Amino acid sequence: MTQRDDFNALTTSATLADVARAAGVGESTASRVLRGKGAVSERTRAKVQAAADKLAYVPNRLAGNLASTGSNLVGIIIPSLTNIVFPDFLRGANQVLEAHGHQSVIAVSEYEAEREERLIASVLSWRPAGLILVGLDHTEGAKALLRASGTRLVEVYDTDGVGLDRLVGFSNRQAGAVAARHLIGRGYRRIGYVGHRIHLDIRAVKRFEGFEGALREAGLSVVAQEIGTGTSSVEAGREGLKRLLAQGIEIDACYFSNDDMALGGYFHCLSHGIQIPNQLAIFGHNGLDLARFAPQPLSSIRTPRAAMGEVAARMVLGQEQAKLIDIGFELLEGGTT
Amino acid sequence: MTQRDDFNALTTSATLADVARAAGVGESTASRVLRGKGAVSERTRAKVQAAADKLAYVPNRLAGNLASTGSNLVGIIIPSLTNIVFPDFLRGANQVLEAHGHQSVIAVSEYEAEREERLIASVLSWRPAGLILVGLDHTEGAKALLRASGTRLVEVYDTDGVGLDRLVGFSNRQAGAVAARHLIGRGYRRIGYVGHRIHLDIRAVKRFEGFEGALREAGLSVVAQEIGTGTSSVEAGREGLKRLLAQGIEIDACYFSNDDMALGGYFHCLSHGIQIPNQLAIFGHNGLDLARFAPQPLSSIRTPRAAMGEVAARMVLGQEQAKLIDIGFELLEGGTT
DNA sequence: TCAGGAATTGGCAGCGCTGCCAAACTCTGC
DNA sequence: GCAGAGTTTGGCAGCGCTGCCAATTCCTGA
Numbered sequence A, B: 001m002t003q004r005d006d007f008n009a010l011t012t013s014a015t016l017a018d019v020a021r022a023a024g025v026g027e028s029t030a031s032r033v034l035r036g037k038g039a040v041s042e043r044t045r046a047k048v049q050a051a052a053d054k055l056a057y058v059p060n061r062l063a064g065n066l067a068s069t070g071s072n073l074v075g076i077i078i079p080s081l082t083n084i085v086f087p088d089f090l091r092g093a094n095q096v097l098e099a100h101g102h103q104s105v106i107a108v109s110e111y112e113a114e115r116e117e118r119l120i121a122s123v124l125s126w127r128p129a130g131l132i133l134v135g136l137d138h139t140e141g142a143k144a145l146l147r148a149s150g151t152r153l154v155e156v157y158d159t160d161g162v163g164l165d166r167l168v169g170f171s172n173r174q175a176g177a178v179a180a181r182h183l184i185g186r187g188y189r190r191i192g193y194v195g196h197r198i199h200l201d202i203r204a205v206k207r208f209e210g211f212e213g214a215l216r217e218a219g220l221s222v223v224a225q226e227i228g229t230g231t232s233s234v235e236a237g238r239e240g241l242k243r244l245l246a247q248g249i250e251i252d253a254c255y256f257s258n259d260d261m262a263l264g265g266y267f268h269c270l271s272h273g274i275q276i277p278n279q280l281a282i283f284g285h286n287g288l289d290l291a292r293f294a295p296q297p298l299s300s301i302r303t304p305r306a307a308m309g310e311v312a313a314r315m316v317l318g319q320e321q322a323k324l325i326d327i328g329f330e331l332l333e334g335g336t337t
Numbered sequence C: 001t002c003a004g005g006a007a008t009t010g011g012c013a014g015c016g017c018t019g020c021c022a023a024a025c026t027c028t029g030c
Numbered sequence D: 001g002c003a004g005a006g007t008t009t010g011g012c013a014g015c016g017c018t019g020c021c022a023a024t025t026c027c028t029g030a
Helices: A016-023 A027-035 A042-055 A061-068 A085-099 A113-124 A140-149 A172-185 A202-217 A234-246 A259-271 A305-316 B016-023 B027-035 B042-055 B061-068 B085-099 B113-124 B140-149 B172-185 B202-217 B234-246 B259-271 B305-316
Strands: A073-078 A103-108 A130-134 A152-156 A166-169 A191-195 A222-227 A253-256 A281-283 A300-302 A324-326 A330-332 B073-078 B103-108 B130-134 B152-156 B166-169 B191-195 B222-227 B253-256 B281-283 B300-302 B324-326 B330-332
Touching: A016 A027, A016 A042, A027 A042, A061 B061, A073 A085, A073 A113, A085 A103, A085 A130, A085 A305, A085 B085, A085 B103, A103 A113, A103 B085, A103 B103, A113 A130, A113 A140, A130 A305, A152 A305, A166 A305, A172 A202, A172 A253, A172 A281, A172 A300, A172 A330, A191 A202, A191 A234, A191 A259, A202 A222, A222 A234, A234 A253, A234 A259, A253 A259, A259 A281, B016 B027, B016 B042, B027 B042, B073 B085, B073 B113, B085 B103, B085 B130, B085 B305, B103 B113, B113 B130, B113 B140, B130 B305, B152 B305, B166 B305, B172 B202, B172 B253, B172 B281, B172 B300, B172 B330, B191 B202, B191 B234, B191 B259, B202 B222, B222 B234, B234 B253, B234 B259, B253 B259, B259 B281
Parallel strands: A073 A103, A073 A130, A130 A152, A152 A166, A166 A324, A191 A222, A191 A253, A253 A281, B073 B103, B073 B130, B130 B152, B152 B166, B166 B324, B191 B222, B191 B253, B253 B281
Antiparallel strands: A300 A330, B300 B330
8 A cells, every 4th residue: 555656746727818728719708608607609618618628727716706806605613523513503504505606614613702703813814705603702803803894694503692693593591491391391300400611601501591590480499510621522421410419419300511411411320220210310402313312312402403504504695584593492302301 | 682783884894005004004014014924123013013903904815825826725525524523533633724824624525426526626726725535535537636736635534545645544444354353352253234325435335344354254254234225323223223133133243334323223222122242242433432431332443533633634734744644543342242 | 434234115016817898790670 | 781789709907915126224343
């Protein structure tokens, strides 16, 4: 198994002028043919196309977009790639964008607002057709940049607040409340919570707030909680529930900051012979596919991530009238509650 | 909750010339300050910086890169976003690229070679600094494009074959063989296989080939198999194992095309009271975190996806001498075999 | 004080493409 | 055969920036 060495031989790629010369036409004619716009006779069209093929011409969009002011790039800045939910979102967005000839520039903020601001500046320097951000919380500097740029902006994942331009998502607060009411409705009264590095994941905080609020309305409260210091993961959920139970406070149900965490809790119970849901009920958030096919499907809130990506993409392309779309969520009454 | 309307007011963003004028210096001086290269006196530096800040200047990289020929974009084309392994890879790559001031343009081929070719052309039109592709199998047209472009190319995930330029990955064939030898070593003899839409996932095919080869060396063979028609998922794995067992052929171990599938199989066994590993052993591929924290950690092959992303990024930036790096994999002797 | 060299600075020609406009065709119908 | 209207074509000025080179200013030390 050896690698070849003749790749990357000096190559200067052909320009539009090269194609035009080879086809014996003017630059603008060649341009018209290759972009498929403007009237061109069939005969010249064929000539130009042949020349382009022969030269393996790849248009230079740097030049094209500079000349026509405005690119077909769409920037997408997500908080993380470790949790499948953002790739799910990307998939939906990307599908629509690609179908409309747009390309995504993706950046990852790691849940840090300052980093997000830097990334926004970086992405804006490509003069994108639009920008998609997750959540409503951005630095003042970021907001100023966005406003000054005039780029179409779509914020996603969170409708608990006011967005800057367009917005598609769901209410995390309500999702938390729905989770709480579900548990209450099933008769659970001593409810615990296991969360992850919560100070950074603002939406998880909002869910918890909504959860607590609904408990309070029912005269209840979270009787024990355990907040991890790292990102969410199956491991963190498993550890979290273990520590929560070690507190010695009796609970009959546990709400987790998301499905990864909840699955960890579920695994902990399986390992330790804790009966689900009789001894302990488990509730997550996101409705991950993988948790739906556990022996007992995880009770959770299904968030339409890919659909949200599609809507966000359509919004960013200016194909949606509404400035605000609440895409909702769905209660999954699984077998763990 | 209402959306504001004053966003996207007509804004023409400031140009370098605007900044230069506002600072009372020449364009090239302003350019030097803002790029931080070239000697500039502290006094003018401050003036220019102040002007840029005041105007909320965001450089236009379309123009910048056009002028300097060559962008700081790196194209990454992956087969899919539904399986966490590619986001894992992206995360590693993205981290290194961002640290070096590069931006990733990401596209998804859905395992279709023709689509990959289109995406390559599309990405090349941005004159990226480099390109990362998954696997070694590309259309002739794609290869021609890549060769003609002279862009630095890194192929990843597969060393069972010869790459076009740079290459980092591991041998899927060997991974399959290691899995087989592990099962054989543990005494399993009647081995089944559950796979997914295998004609598209060439690397899964290679793993299976390696697996079968190692069985053959031991005088064994796969006694029953079930290949799904869709993409890999927990559900497909669960269904697959169910159908496999329904065939009525007795097996004592099952190899799955990856961990998602294997986890599905694991869940099936839990649901149906099949003792693992006594009645049935389960082996996956990828070493997903979430499967490591199941009651019985899934036996699997851990692939260093994020590390591979980092190496690929370094290669694409020209920071690696080697043209070929086998990054290996690790046998995870879990509790399911 | 002044030559000589270093440190700064500005001007301007492109990078490859698109958009506009005028020029050159082609076709009508009379 | 020709005006008039349509269809096709080519020329060229930018888009906003960088890279080069020349011009200017600022220091040296003698």
